[in-house]
Amino acid sequence: MVIQLEHVWLNRDGAWILEDINWQVKKGEHWVIFGLNGAGKSALLNLLNAYDFPTKGKVTVLNREFGKTMLGEQLRIKIGLVSSTLQQKFYLSDSAYEIVLSGAFASIGLYETPTDEIRKKAISLLKELNCLEFADRNYETLSQGERQRVLIARALMANPEILILDEPTNGLDFIAREELLETIERISNNENGPTLLYVTHHAEEILPIFENTLLLKKGRVFASGKTSDMISSSALTTFFDRPVEVLWKDQRPLITKVKQKTK
Structure with a gap:
């Protein structure tokens, strides 16, 4: 089991942010975490990365049970995280290459001398993610799409077992x-690649590789299971509390709101 949450509750400043979360992710599975703003997606990610600890319940990530084993950086280096919050922390004058290299040390900025092996791996990832042509450019000159690909390359430097795309x-x-x-x-097609968790509120981004979906609503698990069942007209009509229709094309969904008939 890669992730196991059992009756997990999280209280922050007297308010329950997550309530009675039960969720399992097995090795080899890729999941979408789907929910609107305020659903608890960020709180769940902070929990998985051990930035927060549960108020109640049991959390086990990569065979490390919270409260019973050392966590912190030892766990986070096994989890690659790509998020807008992280993106804002990097030094604008660092090159794309330096940012990718820093992933080997889980640091913001490059303070240690990379080995030849680390440098070779960074170049290989830059090639794989089509970033090599701008490897020497400063971070501040990169487009948003270029920055995201650089951060994914950085996240893969430490061979993470989980890659979270927020x-x-x-x-x-x-x-x-x-x-x-x-x-x-x-x-996702790489042999021995990481378990992918893709966080979104845009259904059209859900790729066929994400065969499982967790629906979060107001800090609770609304439902979880096969994506084809979760991202369906009937399930999402109940989830959104309004009639919607899900259309599938090329194994990807598109949600449209059903117009109410006027009397």
């Missing part, structure tokens, strides 16, 4: 979004 297409145009999604699909 709203990775925010701010991207259609072409950049589809290019990034193609990159994610390639990563």
Whole structure:
């Protein structure tokens, strides 16, 4: 089991942010975490990364049970995280290459001398993610799509067992979004690659590789299971509390709101 949450509750400043979360992720599975703003997605990610600890319940990530084993950096180095919050922490004057290298040390900025092996791996990942052509450019000169690909390369430097992609297409145009999604699909096909968790509130981004979906609503698990069951007209009509229709094309969903008939 890669992730196991049993009756997990999280209280912050007197308010329950997560309530009675039960969820399991097995090795070899890739999941979408789907929910609207305020659903608890960020709180769940903070929990998985051991930035927060449960108020009640049992959390086990990569065979480490919270409260019984050392966590912190020892766990986080096994979890690659790509998020807009992380993106804002990097030094604008660092090159794309330096940012990818820093992933080997789980640091913001490069303070240690990389070995030749680390340098070779960084170059290999830059090639794989189509970043090599701008490897020497400063981070501040990169487009949003280029930055996201660099951060994915950085996240893969430490051979993570879990790769979390938190709203990775925010701010991207259609072409950049589809290019990034193609990159994610390639990563999923790598032998011995990481378990992927894709966090979004845009159903059209759900790739066929994500066969499982967790629906989060107001800090609770609304439902979880096969994506084809979760991202369906009937399930999402109940989830959104309004009639919607889900259309599938090329194994990807599109949600449209059903217009109410006027009397």
